[in-house]
Amino acid sequence: MHIAFFLLLGASLVRFLLRHPWEDRGPWIVALSGALASLYVLGPVLGTRATPRRIAWLFTVVAVWMVLVVLAPSFAWCAVPLFYTGLRTLPPRAALVLVTLLTAFVVAAQIKLSEGGFDPNLLVAPPAVAAIATAVFVHSERQAQRQRALIEDLLRTRRELAATERREGTLAERQRLSMEIHDTLAQGLSSQQMLLQAAERTWDSDPATARRHVRTAESIAEHNLAEARRFVHDLAPADLAEGGSLEEALRLLAAREAAGFRVDGTPVELPDRVQSALLRIAQGALANVREHAHTTTAALTLTYLDDQVVLDIADDGRGFVPPPEGAEPGERGHGLPAMRARTRQLGGTLTIESAPGEGTVLSVAIPLETS
Secondary structure (H helix, E strand, O other): OHHHHHHHHHHHHHHHHHHOOOOOOHHHHHHHHHHHHHHHHHOHHHOOOOOHHHHHHHHHHHHHHHHHHHHOHHHHHHHHHHHHHHHHHOOHHHHHHHHHHHHHHHHHHHHHHOOOOOOHHHHHHHHHHHHHHHHHHHHHHHHHHHHHHHHHHHHHHHHHHHHHHHHHHHHHHHHHHHHHHHHHHHHHHHHHHHHHHHHHHHOOOOHHHHHHHHHHHHHHHHHHHHHHHHHHOOOOOHHHHHHOOHHHHHHHHHHHOOOEEEEEOOOOOOOHHHHHHHHHHHHHHHHHHHHHHOOOOEEEEEEEOOOEEEEEEEEOOOOOOOOOOOOOOOOOOOHHHHHHHHHHHOOOEEEEEEOOOOOEEEEEEEEOOOO
8 A cells, every 4th residue: 555655746747847848846846745755754654543543644745735736736645545544544434534535535525637628537537446445445444343353353262262171180190199109108107007007016916027017118118208209200110110121020029029920921021101000090999909819819811812901819718799880979988989090091901800808809901002
């Protein structure tokens, strides 16, 4: 639009000089043309908002243009870019008044240029051009408003999605911490409590056994401290640290819990998250055996098949009725939901075979292609 204005201004000045080269008003036309061009150049510097300075600039430009049109009607079509400038700067009603005034000057200038000959187009063409310019501007403004509204909706949606992701991340972290605490600290504290209670019962009658219980409780506390430091930083379990394999970690766990351990099949390299999950599940299952099964006989079996790895934890204790999947955990019943959650995260399945008086077999199967 700025380029169009300067082209129209330059063309009008050239037309005037070619047709009226030696008239007295020539210097005034040249001076006013230069002044109008200089004023127009200042427009972008003042911005597009309807500030007092911007409005004063606009009316100064219009006033200089009107004087120029009175002296030389050929400058009338410079009004078209001024239409858009007024529509962008002024409120709607004031802009329409300005467009009407500019159109009237254009019509008067065209009639003057016709040298007395009547032409209906002189009355119709300028208003038609003004109407088209106004319609195009209004349409473009509406389109811009729709685009701004769409961008605002997209930004708001993105903020809501980011907030949702943060909430989901917080909930996932809470779930992780609850499972880690249950499988490590809670189970360790439970073992320490049982050992210390046993030590208290035998302190007078069998001091050596009592001291052995206390030393075992101390060892469990040290191990749980290392576990706590690691799961806070989302690191691997202590038994998997320093490059230990899953088989070695399960063997150490079985030894601490006085359980059997066996590996079937050809071991393959498993991702860290799969190894950590299987070890945590084994820790939770053996803690349940120790606390609820009332048996000292338990066995771990790690089986590598062609398409999956399977971990079985079996005991010959008193058994129980497995709760249905999705049941709300009781006050101390977070172990099985945590195991199911870990298994689901890896795309695996967890099955429990148990009945009162018949022992328990817990089996976890993790697909190798998804692990």
